[in-house]
Amino acid sequence: MSTEEISTVYGREEFKRVDVGAVMREGHPDISDGDHLIVDLVARKRETAGRPLTVMDVGSGSGVLSELIAQRLPDCRVIANEIAPNPARQARERLAAHPRAEVFTESFTDWKEPLDVIVSWGSHHHLPHSHLQHVRDLLEEGGVLILGDEFCPEYCTEDDAIRLKNAEVIELGGGHLLASREEIEEYRRSGTVPEWSRILEDRRRRTLWNWYKFVIDYAIERDRWQVAIAEMQITKDDMVTSFEEEHKLSPLIVEHELSVNGFEQAAKHVIGDRPAELQSFFVYEFVPGALPVGADGDR
Ligand SMILES: C[S@@+](CC[C@H](N)C(=O)[O-])C[C@H]1O[C@@H](n2cnc3c(N)ncnc32)[C@H](O)[C@@H]1O
Structure with missing residues (x-):
């Protein structure tokens, strides 16, 4: 399986x-x-x-x-x-x-x-x-x-875009975005996530919540309950920061x-x-x- x-x-x-x-x-x-x-x-x-x-x-x-x-x-x-x-x-x-x-x-x-x-x-x-x-x-x-x-x-701001543009690597650490070798090393060593990544993750969740509400309403308006129920469960999976199988960026x-x-x-x-x-x-x-x-x- x-x-x-x-x-x-x-x-x-x-x-x-x-x-x-x-x-x-x-x-x-x-x-x-x-x-x-x-x-x-x-x-x-x-x-x-x-x-x-x-x-x-x-x-x-x-x-x-x-x-x-x-x-x-x-x-x-x-x-x-x-x-x-x-x-x-x-x-x-x-x-x-x-x-x-x-x-x-x-x-x-x-x-x-x-x-x-x-x-x-x-x-x-x-x-x-x-x-x-x-x-x-x-x-x-x-x-x-x-x-x-x-x-x-x-959900990225212009400042985030500049930071990303300069990033030579991009990696997720427990679901948080890490955009430099130093950040990745620090995360591996101590589990520390930069403040920037925490703020970004908070914005990701709020943006996703708004999107999933739209998707679920769309399905219910069309009597597609199976889709609505699946999407409710997917919403929960995606909100769990560390759940790698469902993590929309x-x-x-x-x-x-x-x-x-x-x-x-x-x-x-x-x-x-x-x-x-x-x-x-x-x-x-x-x-x-x-x-x-x-x-x-x-x-
Ligand atoms: C959201 S579904 C994609 C839906 C599909 N493309 C469609 O048009 O209906 C993602 C799929 O990727 C499959 N998958 C995940 N990891 C995979 C891998 N390493 N190799 C092949 N398929 C994989 C999953 O089993 C899942 O069915």
Whole structure:
């Protein structure tokens, strides 16, 4: 049984037989719009390349997006990668009719073959931070990482942005953001978290609370109680600072995380048209670039 199944909401009995991916597309804002955007981005990549591509959907869940890609691009090899047994089985059933589609049920970091497109849709904040180095290793020349996620709406101030810009490393210590080697060392030595990180975490929680209230109301207004209940539990998981499996960060922080891991941002797309405090879904196109000097790239 995977860690995901043991520790997060979807391991609970009431979700065992539910196709969470399908249910979320009906009761959660922005996911379905994101699907369509990502399929368009992969199709554009296929057109530019002028040849069939190998595409991996990391953390594919029950394979809804993988199937949309396989339908749109039948000559491309589409690999749905999912470690949790229930969604992996659902993905296998969903993709059975698509001869060029398959399911890989080991961890993403165990995949060894080169890839043209790596899609990570709603998965980045669940994956170990070391997975970015593996993305770099697998991407073919001209390859792209399409990273779409539900972020915590932006909670960094301009001062935070300056601090992040100067950060040569970004790491979480017990859920608190650490942005220098000294801060990381001090945290490891004594468990001390800088005042700045505590203030940031307080803002993250308050911003998230506002977002989750919107998501839960959205589901209830549409009579999607399963989504509302799941999101109530996810809200609690995300509010626990040290709970690593569910820890949404702001777009700016993730952009810097990618930057210190040697990725260049080729495009940023916003999903939904709402005020900034309710703007959670973004889809990025990242390409491997040079690693910053001194970066180890595999934190
Ligand atoms: C929020 S779900 C993603 C939803 C999905 N992409 C969709 O479109 O419906 C994140 C998924 O990542 C999977 N996951 C977590 N760690 C993984 C790993 N190391 N390798 C592959 N999948 C992983 C989890 O089991 C979970 O199903």
